[in-house]
Amino acid sequence: MTTPYTIQGKTGTWEIVLGLEIHAQVTSNAKLFSGSDATFGADPNTQVSFVDAAFPGMLPVINEKCIEQAVRTGFGLNAEINHFSIFDRKNYFYADLPQGYQISQYKQPIVGEGAVTIDLSDGTTRTIGIERLHLEQDAGKSLHDQHPTKSFVDLNRSGVALMEIVSKPDMRTPEEAGAYVKKIRAIVRTLGTCDGNMEEGSLRCDVNVSVRRTSNDPFGTRCEIKNVNSVRFVMQAIEYEARRQIEVIEEGGVIRQETRLFDSAKGVTRSMRDKEDAHDYRYFPDPDLLPLVLDTAWVENIKASLPELPDAKKNRFKNDYGLNEFEANLLSEEKENATFYEAVLNGKRNPKLVASWVVGELFASLNKNGQSIENSPIGADALGELIDLIEDNTLSGRLAKEVFAAMLETGKAAAVIVDEQGLRQVTDTGAIETAIAQVLEENPDKVAEYRSGKDKLFGFFVGQVMKLTGGKANPALVNEVLKNKLG
Amino acid sequence: MSIDTTTVKKIARLARLDIEEARAEAMSAELSTIMGFVEQLQAVDVTGVEPLLSVSQATLPRRADVVTDGNYVDAILKNAPDKKQGFFVVPKVVG
Numbered sequence A: 001m002t003t004p005y006t007i008q009g010k011t012g013t014w015e016i017v018l019g020l021e022i023h024a025q026v027t028s029n030a031k032l033f034s035g036s037d038a039t040f041g042a043d044p045n046t047q048v049s050f051v052d053a054a055f056p057g058m059l060p061v062i063n064e065k066c067i068e069q070a071v072r073t074g075f076g077l078n079a080e081i082n083h084f085s086i087f088d089r090k091n092y093f094y095a096d097l098p099q100g101y102q103i104s105q106y107k108q109p110i111v112g113e114g115a116v117t118i119d120l121s122d123g124t125t126r127t128i129g130i131e132r133l134h135l136e137q138d139a140g141k142s143l144h145d146q147h148p149t150k151s152f153v154d155l156n157r158s159g160v161a162l163m164e165i166v167s168k169p170d171m172r173t174p175e176e177a178g179a180y181v182k183k184i185r186a187i188v189r190t191l192g193t194c195d196g197n198m199e200e201g202s203l204r205c206d207v208n209v210s211v212r213r214t215s216n217d218p219f220g221t222r223c224e225i226k227n228v229n230s231v232r233f234v235m236q237a238i239e240y241e242a243r244r245q246i247e248v249i250e251e252g253g254v255i256r257q258e259t260r261l262f263d264s265a266k267g268v269t270r271s272m273r274d275k276e277d278a279h280d281y282r283y284f285p286d287p288d289l290l291p292l293v294l295d296t297a298w299v300e301n302i303k304a305s306l307p308e309l310p311d312a313k314k315n316r317f318k319n320d321y322g323l324n325e326f327e328a329n330l331l332s333e334e335k336e337n338a339t340f341y342e343a344v345l346n347g348k349r350n351p352k353l354v355a356s357w358v359v360g361e362l363f364a365s366l367n368k369n370g371q372s373i374e375n376s377p378i379g380a381d382a383l384g385e386l387i388d389l390i391e392d393n394t395l396s397g398r399l400a401k402e403v404f405a406a407m408l409e410t411g412k413a414a415a416v417i418v419d420e421q422g423l424r425q426v427t428d429t430g431a432i433e434t435a436i437a438q439v440l441e442e443n444p445d446k447v448a449e450y451r452s453g454k455d456k457l458f459g460f461f462v463g464q465v466m467k468l469t470g471g472k473a474n475p476a477l478v479n480e481v482l483k484n485k486l487g
Numbered sequence B: 001m002s003i004d005t006t007t008v009k010k011i012a013r014l015a016r017l018d019i020e021e022a023r024a025e026a027m028s029a030e031l032s033t034i035m036g037f038v039e040q041l042q043a044v045d046v047t048g049v050e051p052l053l054s055v056s057q058a059t060l061p062r063r064a065d066v067v068t069d070g071n072y073v074d075a076i077l078k079n080a081p082d083k084k085q086g087f088f089v090v091p092k093v094v095g
Helices: A064-076 A174-191 A231-250 A296-304 A310-321 A325-333 A335-345 A351-368 A380-391 A397-410 A414-421 A429-442 A444-451 A457-468 A475-486 B005-014 B021-043 B073-077
Strands: A013-025 A088-091 A101-104 A114-119 A125-137 A141-143 A150-154 A161-167 A203-212 A223-228 A259-263 A268-271 B087-091
Touching (some): A013 A174, A013 A231, A064 A161, A161 A174, A174 A231, A174 A335, A223 A231, A310 A325, A310 A351, A325 A335, A325 A351, A335 A351, A335 A380, A397 A414, A429 A444, A429 A457, A429 A475, A444 A457
Parallel strands (some): A223 A259
Antiparallel strands (some): A088 A101, A101 A125, A114 A125, A125 A161, A141 A150, A203 A223, A259 A268
């Protein structure tokens, strides 16, 4: 049983309560209600139709793919799919919102309650409730730094489909919030419903933070930190915001419900100074759109076409391949890692050995060189061939590491390097016995000490034999023969 | 239900309408009357009746996920009071 996570204040300890709203941009060609291009990075206002710019008389027509993506994500969140949902207008004024309202879903969203399992660093898991998922339009983008007195507005993003995924207030630590974001990201990427790119803003988080003395107290007043765009920032923002709230309360102050921004350069949150009416959105059903009714067979078809989800993959890696929690997590969390791992396995290689090489040597070298697994300098086939040489005893683990380093450097195949550099391991008992005999002969004092009970010296003898054989002796054989000779 | 002047001013502010004090009084009376008409509907017993969202029998039409529109930045910006390098240019809004 681990101690519950608390923050130490001046007057005692505090618990944090966290809920997240994740905005995930739907992967689609066209926008939610218009036929303009939804992809990222075009010249300003080139991907804008008269619908997106809210010209008079324009009417929204829903993109079927976006509905499908929302339903697919709903299944990924183990959530209830609502076969009847409503689009509402959320009214507010802002320069990059030409309609003067955002089309969203308020009381009857397309996806209802669900749950996801998050993986924590101590190897435990927790279930986090999902409140809902709804479809809505993104707004345009304002640039405030181009001119001293003007803002520049680009409507390319205006009308792009977003899924807002709302969690229940079930998280209690910054780590859990981080793990939750990672899991949601893994789910939508596996499903192909959002590319999960946090830097480009296709996945953004609003974090609701409140504090209380103990888990028996009612929830405190919460503050919402808007638009946090990395897992690390989510955790930093929570940590700062929780401490800020505790300080305010302990000094006799009151937390005011408000929206705050996270300044990642300074690591602090700041009030956005809302106007008093900012949250009076006056939702009402959009008269331009009829209720969204889903056909049961259509929904079932989507369910039947789901790929293997990250949790199922993780469990399969543990159960079928015997991987430990750490390996299974690392290899299932990003779909590219899983694909690479299974490509190396190729249905025939030793799953534990392959996992230890992918998670160990390969990830270490990718990290060191800032490379991603998709453009790994050593491909799945090349790594597989190296592992074959370990399995057929051509290479010891230690020699294999040398070959791996040479593969990285030269790009040559493992077998070629082994031949060129003569790295084949010695499995000839005779040669190993000769080397051992020499080592024992050169160290009579150590042999005597070992025989009088100093067991630790065994490692010394192994080391000497390996040295003598240029590291090529098969370590298992050395151990075996050495034990016999010394015994 | 009566709509007092405070509510009138709040609704006006939310809709970005500038309503003077004197107009707010008159508006309060007018809106209260309108609410009175609408309230007559409350007398109808709607127990067990699903809310009616549309009188149309049609279902929500859907579109295929194909790019069919856009790429006419000049037309989009044509009526903009100020524009630069393909952007709408508006008085500075921050926050």
